[in-house]
Amino acid sequence: MSYITDKPKEECGIFGIYGPGLDVARLTYYGLYALQHRGQESSGIAVTDGQGIRLHKNMGLVPEVFSEDILARLNGNMAMGHVRYSTTGSSLVVNAQPMVCYYAKGMVALAHNGNLTNIAELRNTLAANGSVFQTTNDSEAIVHLIARYNQNKIEDALLKCMLDIKGAYSLLVMTEDKLIGVRDPYGVRPLCIGKMGGAYILASESCALDTIGAEFIRDVEPGEIVTIDKNGISSIKKMAAKSQATCIFEFIYFARPDSIIDGFQVNQVRREMGRQLAIEYPVDVDLVISVPDSGNAAARGYAEESGIPFDEGLMKNRYIGRTFIQPNQEMRELAVRLKLNPIRNVLRGKRVLMIDDSIVRGTTSGKMVAMVKEAGASEVHMCISSPPYIYPCYYGTDTSASKELIAARMSIEEIRKFIGADGLHYLSQEGLLKAFNKELSQCTFCTACFDGNYPIEVPALGSESKFMLE
Numbered sequence: 098m099s100y101i102t103d104k105p106k107e108e109c110g111i112f113g114i115y116g117p118g119l120d121v122a123r124l125t126y127y128g129l130y131a132l133q134h135r136g137q138e139s140s141g142i143a144v145t146d147g148q149g150i151r152l153h154k155n156m157g158l159v160p161e162v163f164s165e166d167i168l169a170r171l172n173g174n175m176a177m178g179h180v181r182y183s184t185t186g187s188s189l190v191v192n193a194q195p196m197v198c199y200y201a202k203g204m205v206a207l208a209h210n211g212n213l214t215n216i217a218e219l220r221n222t223l224a225a226n227g228s229v230f231q232t233t234n235d236s237e238a239i240v241h242l243i244a245r246y247n248q249n250k251i252e253d254a255l256l257k258c259m260l261d262i263k264g265a266y267s268l269l270v271m272t273e274d275k276l277i278g279v280r281d282p283y284g285v286r287p288l289c290i291g292k293m294g295g296a297y298i299l300a301s302e303s304c305a306l307d308t309i310g311a312e313f314i315r316d317v318e319p320g321e322i323v324t325i326d327k328n329g330i331s332s333i334k335k336m337a338a339k340s341q342a343t344c345i346f347e348f349i350y351f352a353r354p355d356s357i358i359d360g361f362q363v364n365q366v367r368r369e370m371g372r373q374l375a376i377e378y379p380v381d382v383d384l385v386i387s388v389p390d391s392g393n394a395a396a397r398g399y400a401e402e403s404g405i406p407f408d409e410g411l412m413k414n415r416y417i418g419r420t421f422i423q424p425n426q427e428m429r430e431l432a433v434r435l436k437l438n439p440i441r442n443v444l445r446g447k448r449v450l451m452i453d454d455s456i457v458r459g460t461t462s463g464k465m466v467a468m469v470k471e472a473g474a475s476e477v478h479m480c481i482s483s484p485p486y487i488y489p490c491y492y493g494t495d496t497s498a499s500k501e502l503i504a505a506r507m508s509i510e511e512i513r514k515f516i517g518a519d520g521l522h523y524l525s526q527e528g529l530l531k532a533f534n535k536e537l538s539q540c541t542f543c544t545a546c547f548d549g550n551y552p553i554e555v556p557a558l559g560s561e562s563k564f565m566l567e
């Protein structure tokens with residue numbers, strides 16, 4: 098978590114393609130590029146031509162890890178890739194994915210987006226039965242379970258595995274002759290299916306399909322196993338939970354605005370969140386601005402609903418990446434200024450409403466309010482297009498301790514004073530849900546970080562595995 102963003106980090110993005118005759122490694126490279134916002138620590142691609150699986154992975158962004166030469170060597174008819182931000186397991190290349198292993202039936206590659214909530218128990222049980230672990234990530238336990246259930250065909254092994262694992266997972270599994278996508282019974286993390294000529298694609302978000310010119314077919318359903326091989330596409334739907342619990346934060350912040358998830362266009366939902374904010378909190382100001390980029394759509398929605406003009410009041414430096422040297426305490430002010438700079442002639446003398454999608458740890462909001470005031474704004478109010486983030490997430494983001502979450506420690510009025518704003522409002526949970534046009538989808542959501550209603554059992558306090566020490 099960087100204090101120059103103060104956003105929770107999504108764990109991973111996954112992309113796979115079954116495309117005989119196509120340059121599958123290069124298409125996967127472009128697909129991962131489109132999913133780079135979901136993970137910036139490591140990147141990897143595994144490829145098969147039906148005779149073994151080859152893998153290249155390393156720490157770094159997609160274009161840092163793959164060169165023309167490396168892509169040229171990764172030829173085959175099927176490929177899958179992964180971009181990672183670590184939430185379980187250290188940020189080390191050994192934990193980068195895909196994982197590729199030999200088991201009784203040949204080779205298998207696996208990539209995982211999400212977090213297992215019973216991983217400590219799983220690893221303890223597996224270790225007690227003779228398993229050894231090379232990584233500290235939770236995905237390795239899934240590979241062990243697949244290997245353990247090898248008497249069956251791999252889809253049956255996965256069904257058995259799904260009975261053992263708990264938590265959030267969208268998985269890609271590749272053998273030498275098939276590509277498989279799995280979404281956990283609650284559908285917490287997204288996964289969709291695309292088609293391009295005779296090729297099929299599985300990807301975390303539909304923006305990756307658009308990037309390679311593929312057509313969106315549908316989302317993988319909660320609890321579904323989708324197999325793609327020489328016979329086309331087939332599906333097993335036996336494991337869905339009673340109700341879906343897609344992570345609502347995908348729509349608030351994680352996903353790209355041009356993606357469609359479970360029937361909802363992300364950008365449209367964010368705009369509606371802004372409209373709902375304007376209905377709930379009409380603020381008497383001259384100007385609406387956003388904290389770019391994640392607050393943009395909600396700010397436009399607020400402006401449309403309220404009739405107050407929207408303008409760009411903060412300019413974002415788009416070239417601050419993973420390699421940005423984290424400054425010391427004295428330089429933190431400067432760090433925020435490197436990321437965002439106020440446009441003075443827009444702000445001078447105005448009563449401003451600044452819209453952001455969330456405040457997680459509260460490390461940057463105060464600096465942004467001060468920056469806008471210094472630029473000449475006469476008042477600075479903040480509206481947040483989601484409810485207060487109070488409870489930690491156990492399903493694949495990096496907010497796992499309540500003490501880090503400002504809204505778990507302070508009232509809204511205390512936060513307002515802390516960030517120095519003239520007003521602070523959060524969208525209600527009811528307003529958040531109203532932003533989804535329910536006529537479009539049957540989807541229901543995980544909202545646990547706002548209300549503590551965890552759809553999947555969370556790890557017991559103090560549960561840990563000595564086989565996960567980092």
Ligand code: SF4
Nearest residue numbers: 344345490543545546
């Ligand atoms: S707890 Fe929050 S961030 Fe985590 S899956 Fe649920 S909605 Fe998403």
